[in-house]
Structures are given as structure tokens and as C-alpha cells.
Amino acid sequence: VIALDQKIVFDWGFDIAAAMATETSSIKGYDFQGYNVYQLPSASAQIEQAKRLATFDVNDAVGNVEDKFFDASTGVVATKVVQFGTNSGIKRSITVTKDAIKGGAPLVNGIKYYFAVTSYNYNPSPTAVPNNVENPIKIFTVIPQSPDPGITYSYSPEDTIKTIHTTGTSDGSSFALVIDPTKVNGHNYEVTFNADGSWNLDDKTTSTTKLANKTNLSGDGNYDFTDGLQVKVLGPPLLGKSWSYVSASPANLSPVATAADPSYTGGRWLTGGNHGGELFFGGIFMEPNFWGGTTVTPDKYTKVEIRFRPMASFTDLNGNGSYNIGEPYTVDDPTKTQKAFMYSGFSGSSYLGFFDIPFTAWDVNDPANPRQLNVALRDRDKNHQWDLHFAASPADPLLPNGGDQRFNYTFILISTYDASGTMYGDGSGGTINLWGGPNGDQIDVQWTMWVNDRGNGGMLAEESIFTLIPNFVNTQADVFGFTANANTNSSAQAVLDVEKINVFPNPYYGVNTEELNKFQRFVTFNHLPANAKIRIFNLAGIMVKTIDKVGGSQFQRWDLQNENGLPVASGVYIAYIDMPDLGTTKILKLAVIQEEQILDRF
Template sequence: PAHPLYDPAYLEEDFEGYRVYRSTSGLPGSFELLASWDKSSATPRHVRIQQVAGSPFQGTVTYDEFWTENWFLAVYGTELFTGQEYLVQLKADGSFFVSNLTLGTDVPASEVQEHWYEVGEPPYVFEMFSWDFNPYFEDSLPTSRSTTERIADGTYDDYFDDCWLMVGGMAINFKGDDPSYVPAEDIIFKITGYLEEPEGDNTALGYAYVDTGLINGMTYWYDVTAYDFQPFSSPHSLENGIRGIAVTPRSHATGIVEGSAYEIQHTSASGFLSDGTVIITVVEPLVLTGHNYNVVFEGDYWHLIDVTDNDTVLKNQTNISGDDNYPVVDGMVVKVMGPPIAFNDDLTELSSEGLSWLFNEAYMGGRNAVNNGNYRNFLLKFVAGPGDTTAEGLYQDDQGNTPMGIFLADPTLASVPFELWDLGMILDDPADDVRLWPLMYDFYDATFHTDNYFLILDKNNQGNTYAEDFFSNPDHDPASAYWGFDTGDPFSRYDWDYRFAFSETDPVWEKGDSVLMITNKPNTSDDVFAFKTNKPYISTDLVNLDDIRVVPNPYIVRNNWEPSRDYSRLAFTRLPDKCTIRIYTMAGDLIRTLRHDSAEFDGNENWDLMNKNNQKIAAGIYIYHVESDYGEIIGKFAVIR
């Protein structure tokens, strides 16, 4: 980041893939493709807006990617985005007229409120939105102007400051520099949607390539290029140029024990282990410290502690996705992973085929569950069937009891056919099981329906266990912001941890049915992942001087690894880290002495085939003698000219 060419926005730039090239000469045109990886674009949809007629719009016209991606397409589906081209005419009378240039048709204004949600496309329409409390979805969201009243008075397709025009799955925002601005003449925009075109098979990215069939001591040139589909350029596929970086593979010193990280141990002060994991990849073995480390957690962050030096080497890390955006520290990549705050769908069980999920999720993205540390398991147990009711229509279990729940209609008490239990962290331990009040959205009346939204509350808050009076908690007062949700206080619904609903098309349940809900267990401050590292070192037990080789042997005229005809080279490989190499003629004359001393456990020593008088050696057979602290060995090689 301190480099003057560093781009702080590089992580935000989209790219599609990598290609790996290799050359044996480094010359232009000599690089061969070794591997290619590609992925679906992180932003597979692009929009271009151009004003093509009329006086300049006095403000901004922008594509609202956030609401397009995170609301309209997230709720309906990405097929709503057509990738087509439109002409949008903002008329002097303040209304819009839209044409689809791709299909050659006019696009009328929607006469159905939330057409994108209720109908989808086709038929193709455009729809105007304002920012307001959306009564259709009961939240603060873009709000459709295609209401009965606006359609009747003809204002449903009118321009107003800071409006959104939704067409072809694109939310286009019009905002004047002056809120009172109204164009005095017709203005026409061309709006083009582009869908990402894959450059490969979308096989996902690879982050490492292992080349094989190489010769130790020979120099190769490699390059990694990035490419992307760019909708607004020609050609659409852009790739950076090839330059090449010289790489010379070399053998390790004999007897080396490579550095590693090992013995990852997961412990928890509470005795309940999270579902998190830690994976360590050694990427720079020579940089490993040989120290012990702990991964610890604090709120939304994790830290990497060097226990040996009592030093924090990574602080306030938030990435727990398991992707490849983790830093390299002390020669290793420490990937800390943790599950999202949610139900574990692989472990959650529905006992009846008559029930299926409409959804099951952590409320507000798990924000409250995090606050409450509520990662326990839950059981919904149907103690009455559809017909097990009293004369008053109240559900009744086998003991004649009437299970009750809290409905949001008043709020008020109403009969339900089930019991909701917090099973704690250990499923087979009834000692920590607590029955909860079920809290339900009411879409019809104060009567149980399977597609009501069922809310699971935190057992540690007053009034939430079934043994307590729910309304004994002052915050549960019907007049409090707890019910209406205070947008200024995101934790006003502080104990609504999880919610779920069953599909309204599958309303069948029977007495004895149950739903076991297992939640993900995220990493908490109780969790610690400890591991050890060792630095690379030479083990005398593993040193084997018989592994020493001379390559190539025989040496013929010159090697294809040599950069020019004026340069000759052969290599002694798999040497000890420190040794002396003496080269003799068959007559016993010493012609060259080489000192090999590598602090990086390099087992190669190159020789330029020059004698101690800086003269080229003659063809023939030569003797070499390697002397080291581990012993000595004699061998021979041939030079053919």
C-alpha cells in the first residue's frame, strides 16, 4: 500500500480469470499457455446511460446497482434483467415514454402495483418508484407509484425529483441538482443493459499452479495475466500483456525437513466448540518462525497471536469466508472460517412430509442472535392435530392443556397447536431445555396458520420463557417501539433472534409432528485455535550424500538451458547446505574448487566449466569430490565437445 502505484480500489475491480504462460527463452511469441481459470463475474450485469437528445439534464441519471441487485433481482430473480436497449423519453409535460430498441416495441407504464414482483416480465412495462415506507412490503423500500389513485389521476408515470424508473430489470435514478427542476423540453436517454459473456467455462478460479517436467537449474520465464469481459470496450475481452519473470528451479539441500504448521487444536472455555475451522497453508517456508500461535475471537473480529513472542501479528480480521483474500504473515496463510448465523439446513429435520419450509433464517441477518449469543437448538412439537380443538376452537393437547402463543395483531394471546422449546447446546440433555413463548406475525386473524412468521426469542430476556408472563417485560408493552420497530434503533427488536414459516401450499400437520432446528455455531470469544510451526532445518539422519547428482551428465557441447553460446553451465544438485566441491582430471590434477554455503537450504551449485585459470575445460571424464560435515563422496561426469 505504500507504493506510489498502489490502487486502493483494486479489490473492487472486477475480473473474470487468470491465465498462466511459460517460455524457455523469454522472447515475445515464445510463451505457451499452461493453465486458465475463470469465474462468473462478480458484477454480471452492466448498464450504460447516454443522453442522446434535448438540453442537458440538470442533474444526474444513474443506474442504481444496489437496489437493482439487492432488492429487485434478489427477490424476483436475475432473469428480470433483460440485457436489452431502451430509449427513455422524459417529456416536457413531466411524463415518461419508453421504447425497447432491442425488440422494436413501445413499453407502457405499469398499471399493476409492484408489477415486477406480482407478474414479472414479459409482458414488458416500466414502473415508477419513490423512496417511502412501502405498505405493500411493510418496510422502508422503493415504493411503486402504480397505485389505484395515481393510475386514476394519471400521475403514475410522471417525473419527480429523485425518482426511480424500473425497466428491463434496471433501476434508473433521476435526481435534479435543484429539487424543483423540471425539464423545459423533451430529453431522450439511451439505456443499455449488458449481460456478462463468459470467456471460459466458469470453472472457478485457481490460485496455484504446479508445473512439472522441469529441469533443476534451467531458467524458465513465467507470466500470469488477468482478463475480463468489458461490455463497453472493443474487443470485449481485455487481457494484460505478457512480460515474463525468470524462474530457476533448484533442488533442496539433502536432509532438509521443510517448515510446516501442525497440531491445530480447537478448544472452548465454555466446553461448546463452534462450527468454525482453521486451515494453515505454508507459502514461504524459509520465513516460518518456529513459534506457537493462537487464533482468538473478539466480537466480530479474530486475531492471530504469536504466543512465543506474546505478539499480535494479525489484528481485527473479519474474513471468515474461506476465500483467498487472507494475508500472508510469518510465511503462512491462516484461513479462519466460521458459518453464518443461520439454521443448519443439513441438520435441521422436519418429521412430516406434510410440512415444508417457506423460509428459516436468522432474524435481521443474525444481528440479534449475535448480540444475544443465541446459537442454541430448538424444537417445535405439535401437541395437537388440526381437529384437536375445544368448542371455542382452541387447540388442546392430550392433557387438556391449551398451548398459547403471542400474536402481533394486538398483540394478544391466541391458541396454537404446538410447543416451542429451546434445547440448549446439548440435544440429549433435558436439563437445559426451556419452553418459550412463540411470537408470530399475523397475516389473517388471531388464529394459527402454518404460513405465519414464527419468531424464536432469546430465553435470557424477561418474559420470553413460557413459565413467565410475556407482558411482564416493560419493553413488551403493546405501545412500545418493540412492536413497530424503531428504525433509529436497529436493536429495538433486541430479542427476535430467528424466524421461520412453512409453505402456505403445504398446511398439513398432525399431532406428534416435530421440527428439530439446529443452528450454526459461530466462533465466539470462548473459542481458541492453537497450532505450532517449525522452521526448516537439516536432519543429520536424513542426509544422504548418494543423492548428489551432476546434471546434465554427460554435458554435450552446450545445454538448452544456457542463455547463449558463450556461456556454459552444469550443476551439482542435492548437495548438503554447506560443502566444498573439488573437481579433478582423470590424472588427478585439481582444476577447480567450489565453495557451497546456502543459508536457504539450496542444494544446487552451478559451474561454468571454467578452470581455476579461467579457461574452458577440455572434453573428457572428470572426478568430483564433495566434502562436508556429514561426510564425503566421490563421483564422476563427462564433458563432450
């Protein structure tokens, strides 16, 4: 619990082992579901008197928990909401600035407030009675207060400290959320990454690792706390991020396209076909999302350009006067194309050969130095060319495979283009086994295309560039750094802070809301330094009380009694506060109006 200026921070994640034990608890079908934060009217209050401030629950399908109860007014068993979950996700801290007991009034420094944090578990079984269990409340008494004299906090709770991406090119990010400003230490920190994508937080000032092998990249509230900070690391999933299609300028249209459709003036001619890929209307996959495996590690994926050439002519196999997918074709400039390793299936024995395709593929991570890439095709119909996914209906016996050109996949590899055609097949058989690796693919596939005709000019209707951009995940090359500025403790500031010293309640009107009974009367001085001497005088100049404050908190009570232990009379008093460590003094006026009392104890 952190008491600050008109606010209180509750941090139940500082002991991560205890938090994890709570959040992984499962007892006889009752699994952890969330936390509740309550404010109570007193230190002895029961939970029925509490005001619920917040619920942080697991983000799942549970949400509100309803349970049965006996309604004494009707004599029947009814149902009501007993846990108010919102699928918010788990958080382990909260900042409180309002007094819920008093209708949302601001918290007042020097006043006691009472809070509790509980956890609850839930059993989804319809026969579980009750279906939820909540641990008993443990009440915390907290007094909000401004910083001690001379101390200036660098941050407020929930302030954000930005990080700098010092090395690496990932799309990831990181920041630090201030939980406890009193613990921020001025150290330099770095976020680094392991080969498996997990991350560490290193304190560079002390050469220690504060957090190790953390895997949360979601940005939610479920991150560990250290040094008063909650460092959050975010990273994109291993998915395609975006694509673009750019027509050549000036336009270079296929004569086949313009003959078939004189109104065609250019534009995208291929589409995704809704095949389940993460990009391009379901037609583009990063390879792990297609078969589920590749030899390419997450840090190696590249931005790829596919540079298409327009169709120049075709062989009209069925004599219908227009191009049908699967018919042989040529492109306008074969010198600007490449060959691909073609397989009819997914094993080396299905290797067909090294044949022309109507495009080139390039790694353009470094645009100034593009690198041409190998391409492999699944040529299911064995016509030795690149085709779109298409099925003639009805089947056309004059076309290859009866016009069934479905499932012709294009694999963009990460290896540099081998114009000799021997890297993945040497004429006697292929070396690719798409299903032979421990996780699926045995080759270095980074992108898979499964694309269809868009119905806009036809296949290869124009010269164009189709660009695929991956999410660049966090890798061992990436480092994020930041400095958590230290709090300051200045003697000069402490002298200035003398102006903040006060006494409350002032005037004292017969009672203090903090008093427990008529024998406990007091006012409180606040914002005092560690050592001070308080002398109380009446208006006649007679000293009625001396209070020596030695160490401890910034607060000091006066019990409204004189040196003889008797209640002081109503009137105006002068408090002369001497602060020898600071070499300064402070004078306050205090009005005391005592209530009429008949003492029954002496």
C-alpha cells in the same frame, strides 16, 4: 518465487497491500478482472511465445473475454477470446511441477525456467476498444532445487495443517494451507474472533497478531499469506441449518384427525408453504432473514424444540362436520401447553392479550436442562388462538375473518418463559414493536414460523416434537489452534545428504542446453554445502582444475577449462569434493566429449 525440489511456487499475495491495490484497480471503466500465469521459453521471450498455465479471475458473470481484432487473412474485423476466465475466483499462488514448453515434462532441478504473472482489467462497454488491458510481462528466472544439505522441510506446497477447535461450539472451521515451506517457523497460532464476527490470527509464540479483523469466511482462495501459510477460516452464514419432526412414541393421535380420515396412522401434518424461509420448505426463518432485525446477537441463537399436543375437540362454527382452520379447538392435555403474547399487528397498540397455544417451546442447547421460551403470535384474525396459514376459498362468513387465516406468524423468542404474561404485554397494551427497532424488530426473536396444513391428518393431528437447529456461527468464545512444525537443519543429515551430490549433464556431449553460446561451456555440481573444494583430475591423476566454493547456493559450475583457461580435452575426469565443514568427501566420475571447435577468439 519459491524454488523447490522439481517444483516452483509462485506467491504474489505476500505483499497484500500491492495485491489489494491491483484487485481494486478501476481506470476509466476498466476494472480488475483476473490474473494470468505464463511460462516462457527464454528470459527475452515475448508474450506471444508464452504458454498460459492458469487464469484466476473474479467469480462473476464475465468469464471468457472476447474482443475484436483485424484478421489480415480475410480483411475483416473478427472476434476471438482474448482472456480465458472461468469464474474460478481469485488465487494468489500456484505450484508448477510440469514444463509446459516441453509438452508437460517434469521440471528438472538445476535448469532455468522462465515465468511471468500478469493482471488484466476489463471494460464491459460495447464501445470500449480494446475491452481489456493486461500489464506487460516481467519475466522471472527460476531454478528448481532440492533442499540444501542438512535441511528437511516439514511440509510440501499445498499441504494442509489441521486446526483444533480448542474452545467454543460454533459450526465454523479453520485450516492452514502451506504456500512456502521454506518460511514455516514452528510457531503456535490461534484464530480468534471479534464481536462483529471478523477474525484474527495470533502468533502465540511471539505474542503478535499476524492478521487482524479479517472477514472472509468463504473458504475460497482470497485469503492473506503470512509466515509461508494461508490460513483459511470458514463460518456458516446466519441461517437455519436443519429441522426434524418426530411423532410421539407410542402414537398419540387426535380423535378429530382419525374421525376425519380413518386411514391416518400418524406423521407430519404441517409444512412450509414456500414462503421464502431457509428451512422447512420455506416456512422457517431465522429472524434476521424474516424482517431483517432482532435484538438477538448471532452468538445467542439456540436449538429449539416445539412440543405439539394433539387436538381433542373443536367447535364446528360452520356446521360442516369437519375442522376448519380458525375454528376454536382444545388439546388433549392443556397442562403441557403454554400461553403466547398475541398481537393483531406489529406495534404495541395492536396487543390482544396472553392466550393459550397448543405447544410449548424449549431451548435445548443443553438437553439435560431444557429452558422454556416465550412465544409471540401475530393473530391477524383476532381469534386469540394459534392457527396455520390458510385462506378459505370462497370466503366463509361463519368462520373468523371469513376463513382468512393468512399471515399468522409464530415468533419463538430467546427469553425464558414468563407464565405471568407481563413481559411483553400487561393488559393495558403491549410492549412489542416489531418494526420499531433500528434494524427492524425491537424484541428478542430468534425463530419465525410461517407454516401451512400439509393435508395429512389436519392441524394438530398428533403429538409430536418439531426441532429447529441454527447454524452456530463463530463467536468470541471460539478459538482454533494449530502448530506449524519447524523445518530442521541437521549436521548429521547434511553428511547423509552428501550422497545426493551430483554433476550434470553427465556425460557432457558437446553442448549443455543451459549454455548461451560456444564460449560458455560448463557442467554444474548440485546439492553442495556452503563451503567445498572441488578438485578435477584426469585419468592420469593430473589435477586439471581446482574450484573453491564459498557460500552461496548449492550449485557450482565448472567451465570445462583447466587452470590455464584452456578447454579441457575430451575424456573421463574424476571430481574429488572436499567438504571441511562436514568432515567428509565425495568422488564423482564425469565424461566430457567436446565438440570440434575452431576458435576465432584467443
